[in-house]
Amino acid sequence: MADEAKGNGTRAGAVYRSLRRAIIEQALRPGAKLPEDAIGERLGVSRTLAREALVRLAGEGLVELRPNRGAFVAYPTLEEGRDVFMVRNGLERLVIQALVGRLAPDQVTRLKAHVAAEEKAAAKGSERESIRLAGEFHALLAEMTGNGLLIRYVNETVSRCSLILALYGRPHSSECAVSEHREVIQALVAGDERRALDLMDHHLGAVMNRALLGRPAEPDLRDVLAAYRREEGL
Amino acid sequence: MADEAKGNGTRAGAVYRSLRRAIIEQALRPGAKLPEDAIGERLGVSRTLAREALVRLAGEGLVELRPNRGAFVAYPTLEEGRDVFMVRNGLERLVIQALVGRLAPDQVTRLKAHVAAEEKAAAKGSERESIRLAGEFHALLAEMTGNGLLIRYVNETVSRCSLILALYGRPHSSECAVSEHREVIQALVAGDERRALDLMDHHLGAVMNRALLGRPAEPDLRDVLAAYRREEGL
């Protein structure tokens, strides 16, 4: 039923998910153009379905749609990045408040297993996987609240944060995140709301600072210009 | 630029806004079927554009899309309603924290003018306008934060709350809201964060607690949309 409501059984949904993953995993970089033709061709559907997927992604802020000009992977500014982190922090506080002292044993098990996976990825040094897993940890927490809207918003903000990290984050930016995740779990299990909130604030603050204080990674100049050209009235 | 990014200059955007308003103002009731044909016909566009608008609305949770079955105005359950209010509360707390003690004089003027308009609508007894204005007050506050994501999320949750009120709220449910809005402004201007937060919590809690009766009666989609058509220049 959840599948149904989200249109996950549809072909358009498949296109949407393909694109979404490509963007989040940074296979498609911020500012990259997303022509309907190319997407449809590559994914074996017509422009119509590609378009629908792009509309959905634009709704989440992962894609920017410019009338008569086409779709581009979102290229958030630093200010937008700060905004997203601020909202995400507020949302994750809600998650903490909903979960503190209420985690079932099997949920704790799942969380710990996830952190273990994060540790493994970190040890292997596979940056891309680490970024993905770090995001998934927060998504996993949100999911445990059972609050559909909260889940959607956390997923969205987490995705956008990974875009922001791609643009402005330093390499190895998720280094100490694993231990921070572990501490959050501990505080949640212990039922210590204040500590859990503080930890989450600190954790996200740390992630943000690592991201926004770092220098921009080198994006493709052409795409960047394409994305910014119109805004300057050129 | 904001217009552009949202696709507000497009005809699809116009269809989207028409439908959105019709839903929020409860001219289209929760659960109502939204056939692509009928929408396109009444709004003078083809199914393609109707479809795009529906996809966007589904992204906001105002419309439910069922594969091979069509689109319906969302019919949230009571539990979903509580979830939405919970998230909305968290978001509006962020708004308060961003604005407290920082409102510029002209912003205060705008807010007061808005509340005056609310009062006027309440005096006239025009329920539909009251509902719209009450929501817009919160949207206006969010807008003043300048945080694009926060604005979007508040708009979305406010819209969905009006759906929920349509389903589970009592008539005249926005009666005392006006004075509560006024108090929030006062607290914001006074820079009293705790009081502003308490007021907002109480305000939203009060709105939520007015969850009781539902109502019947199903107006014709075509008639409803005809009224919304002009304003979008279709």
Place this chain on the structure above:
DNA sequence: TGGGATTTGTTCGTATGTATT
């Protein structure tokens, strides 16, 4: 149960607008 009517899913052609030379 079945079959026609209705609605959705999808493709693709044309017109329009944008970028490039």
Place this chain on the structure above:
DNA sequence: GAATACATACGAACAAATCCC
């Protein structure tokens, strides 16, 4: 600055699924 090339906006039509009697 005009012509050309290309991508998008929109719609018409066909295929497939669902609904309804």
